[in-house]
Amino acid sequence: MLNWLWLGFFLAAAVAGLARWLVGGDDGVFSAMVAALFDMARLSVEVMVLLFGTLTLWLGLLRIGERAGLVEALSRLLSPLFTRLMPEVPKGHPALGLVTLNFAANALSIDNAATPIGLKAMRELQTLNPSPESASNAQILFLVLNTSGLTVLPVTIFMYRLQQGAPDPTLVFLPILLATSASTLAGLLAVALVQRLRLWDPVVLAWLGGVALLLGGLIALLAGMGAAALAATSTLAGNLALFAVVIAFLLGGALRRVPVYEAFVEGAKQGFEVARNLLPYLVAMLCAIGVLRASGALDFALEGVRAVFGWLGTDTRFVDALPTAFAKPFSGSAARALLIETMQTHGVDSFPALLAATVQGSTETTFYVLAVYFGAVGIRRARHAVGCALTADLAGILAAIAVCYAFFG
Template identity: 45%
Template sequence: MALNIVWLAFFVIAFIVGLYKLIFLNDLEVFSQVTNGMFESAKAGAEISIGLVGIMTFWLGIMKVGEKAGAISLFSRLVNPFFSKLFPGVPKNHPALGSVFMNFSANALGLDNAATPLGLKAMKELQDLNPSSDTASNAQIMFLVLNTAGLSIIPTSVIALRLASGSSQPAEIFVPTLLGTFISFVSGMIAVAMYQKINLFKPAILVFLLGFGGLTSGLFYWMKDMPPQQMATYTGLIGGGIIFAIIVMFLVQGFIKKISVYEVFIEGAKEGFQVSVMIIPYLVAILVGISAFRTTGCMDFINNSIGSLFAAMGFNTDFVPALPVGLMKIVSGSGARGLMVDIFNNPLYGPDSFVGRLASIMQGSTETTFYVLAVYFGSVGIKKTRHALACGLIADFIGIIAAILIAYAFYH
């Protein structure tokens, strides 16, 4: 199992590096720092999971009502022409396709609180079709990799942080980030399709890609001249309005079909609570390993090595100070956010510098692969992840490279 090897490597490499610092650099605090960081990460992992209990309980309750009312099946029929090509192992009009669509929609709108429970619901429904309970199916891998690609139409949180840091044009990274996240999404799709021998040159898939391109272009031309506060207001209105409308639709349709919506909600809510508790060990495990690797300076070593390599090859290395944001985002969303804000507050850079803009694009166009795999697979007890990690990392690294090239094209 790839994740098993990677997780073990976090600890072994961190221990070797810690010994080196202790023996050769006389760093007497290295292991206490690592241990403290691991304990803090373990605490954070439990707190994140507990924090999910409320939203998971609510959303899975609502989803159960939508399922009983037939609304999820309606979503499945609407998206079947596209998703049936990406998920050939899922029966036509299966409710899982509707849940997958709702998860992608919430991610695209930047509604993280809604996206995670919807994604866990989709994973559970895909698990019901899985012939091997401890091994990831092709459909689950495609779903997870597209999630790790982090398709997002509007990077609302990044724009807000740029505004708070004093950027004169906080929303200027809207289009570059949109391009970056789309490239990452498509590259993840291609990586999985090549492994699973899925033909992507089909009308339904091409129509989707062209349709998404048209939608994003329309949003760009509508919002390109808006002040950042107004853009944030409209994106919040669109996202919140769509989600609330779906909730009301589920409840009303359930009532029309004479379903006891309250009792059905409670039935689904109980499932949400159980899922929230189940993911705690998986999330704590991955966050503790990442903490040990990061605290010993291994991540810094990788960044510096990449910079030295490109410098030796004669390439421009202006991107190197922003690189930690992209690499950290793969393992920790909050860590990457902290690094980005640090760049914004650094007098050498700032939010409107090339480095600040590149960091913003990376933060908005990549996703926390290890977190997503640990939480989603952990929620259904998957132990053998097959090619999920490799394809997810391919999407992430292509997204990072795309962000660098896009930043050079727009700002250098």
């Protein structure tokens, strides 16, 4: 799957580039595509350098948590749920606790902690994989839920809106929460359908119902806050949660008589090894994405959507937000730039800008995550991971459009 996907990016870019040259007379498109190749290769190294420090820090802390038994305790707590969703993972396996920590970090938008924890979880799942070059069912479920991860406190989106002068930066809080919930549910259902998971099991239904009740209560609590209070609460909650994990691991290790410094260094060495092995996968995927974007293929798709819905006579305001939606699965930085451009062009509280912010907060950089997470463990055959992840992305985009028309239409 990854072979055909990667080749398809370059072929689509070639077709789009030829069309811009032969039809549009743009003879600079190929120089832009070549420049994108080298720019993305350089960016891959820069990303890897950033990951060195982050992975070293968090994998060091996780090693302390493992030796203190904290990750194992979390795994035992969630075994009833995950033995049904990931039947090939034994009860109490360390991967289950790491998966949970990763989901919690994503929900609080703590990206600098979520990625190292997620990579550690993927490595633990790889120890159970009977075919090391092909993604296991458990790894696919984890990756899909990660890329469609529920975002409870989208602090960065509030920050972008505040920077652009929004009088109420948190106006998109509820739309994002609803859209990201739809994305996560769609991802879970897609994987469950392919892997034939029994989601109607009483234990699974009880956990899903409990999460739904918790989210409902949180929505009721946060929806009553003012913009300033909600933004402050979001930032404080994320930072408190992050530092609380650090202190919990250190204190847990000390109480269990773990030599915390030695354990940290032991785990940090693993972080260095993981980051080093990521470079080839990052170069491959980011270069393909860069060429696709520079060729204008995404612009062609956007204009096609606009033409179709214009011909049908429906409202086309949502089309102006689709550049962010199209770019997000490929590049977080590109989607962020397009979001800001939409805010500046149409107004920070215009319908396209509100929709773009909702999409940005409810979808993930699917192909980047796929390259990093699978690349970290040497997986080359993604099986149904890409299809299920893109299904979740599509559900998030469609839900964002529907919710924004309901809230702001």
